[in-house]
Amino acid sequence: MKNKRQVLQLGGLSAALLLLLSGCANAATYTNAKPPSSGLYGLIYKYLATPMQSMIQWFGDLIGGSNSFGWGVILITLAVQLILLPLRLNQMQKSTKQTEKMKAVKPQIDLIQSYRSKATQAEAAQLSQLTMKVYQENHLSMTGGMGCLPLLLQLPIMAGLYEAVQFSPEIAKATFFGISLGQRSILIAVIATLLYAVQSGLSIVITPKEQRRQMMTMMIISPAMTFFISIVAPAGLGLYFFATAIIGVVQQLITNYVITPKIRREVDTDLKEHPIVTVVSEATFADWRVNQSQTAPEVQASHESNRARNAGKQQRRNDSSDGDRD
Template sequence: MNKNKKYILLPSFLTIALLLSGCVQRTKDGKPYGFIYEKLAMPTQHLLEWLSGVLGGSYGWSIIVITFIVRLIMMPIMINQSKKATIQQEKIAMIRPQLAKIQEQQKNAKTPEERNAASQAMMKLYQENNISMVGGIGCLPLLIQMPIFAALYAAIQYSPELSKTTFMGINLGHRSFTFVVLTFVIYALQGWLSTLGLPEEQKKQMQSMIIVSPVMLTGMTYISPAGLGLYFFIGGIFACIQTLIINFMRPRIRKDIKKELKNKPIKEVTVESPAKKTDDEKKVTSVSNDMHEKNRKRNAGKQNRKK
């Protein structure tokens, strides 16, 4: 479920971020205006200009400082979310044998009743063992980043100074294939780090997400100015640090879960066979169907006499 949740969140984040970045309107003379520009882009432009003055006129370092501050503020939230997700992953690993049996029964179900019984058993297995169906993943970190993305995008796109400035020889106002490649590499590294210390079976299940996340963020870097690519790349470095912190915490998390299981062992859940109708229920159903058919014929006869 963790994986499915991410598949939903990543495209949603990309779509909303693109909508936010396209909300800046222009007059006939080409002057930008609107809520996104006035309330987000302009304050960000002023902040970048002030920071560049402090940092020797470098807008690149200004973006890095803003990224550093934002990610530093968000790190406790993101680590907490990652910790919750890790706890859920470890719990799911504990119930995996039961889960595999239920999934196999669901796959081999021949009737809707049997499939429904298997689905109910799966939900009960999660509920009885206090496991979240969405794997502990929250969307708060993504929601916080959306206005930041829109603000930086509009600030870089519509600021004459920012659109012409360079950093390490890269024009921050234009697309940079250097940052496209760096973004892919850093998030691919973060994906690989997230698999360290996991069982082989769990690594196989995460392989698709190790590819999806870097590809999505690389695509966002490709359609954005290099200044935003710099933001994504520095954010990727923080993501790697966050993953290393979670890897360091994982043994303690496993120890706490095992301790919890001693007091509250895993509860087993079996798929209940759909209840079969008794002979009396069959008779009641048959009588009800006969009465329905008689009423239908009687009503049809009345309509023919009216004609």
């Protein structure tokens, strides 16, 4: 359920960005575009794109050379990712701890789920309460794991960078190793997509085997949305995705081989000191099974009683009809 919710959130945020960019786009090249002065796009240009144009130009003048504006975009990307790094690491630690502790409570959750298919509506509510109790007693979050907040926080940056390139003739005409920042670049889109796919593949390595199938959707949707956004945007924004993907791969490698092993050791130590609380067991469902076994005969007897009652009523109607005819 959590993974499905993440897929919907990621898809929704990506679709929102696509809608935003498609509303701005008006040509394959952006060198002659006129800046918006009103509405949402006007606000984005005034408060986000204009400062970003100044930053890119400042970095460009500082670095110098024909690729200076491209390096400016990469440095801005690095700054954004460094700002988001504490949030990413915090979410990653919570997600890893949640995953490791879930392994210990999984037998209880599986036991509850095994009775859900046979449960009535009232019993299903009771099972849901039991599930919540398992989580609460073992200090687990029902909504734990990686969220979409980092992507949400990046949406204004992406929109601002898009308009900064689109509405600055100087930046739009600049190149980065021969690639025009103001035109769409299939090469950058493909490379960025491949890097996101590598990052997704690395994340699967530390995912429990029983959850990998559920994660496959996330593995597909993240690179796919990166490609679709990069392919409709100027290369300046595609370069942002490219640099973000490189940082993401490095971050995932650190997570796999430094952070995750450390957290696993911490969780193992914590479970030894504070063992998992057993909320449900086979004994918990003993009365439930008895009630289930008694339900079928009772329902059958009720049905037979109703049929007999209806048959008696029908017979009385027939007798009454015969008397009227006589």
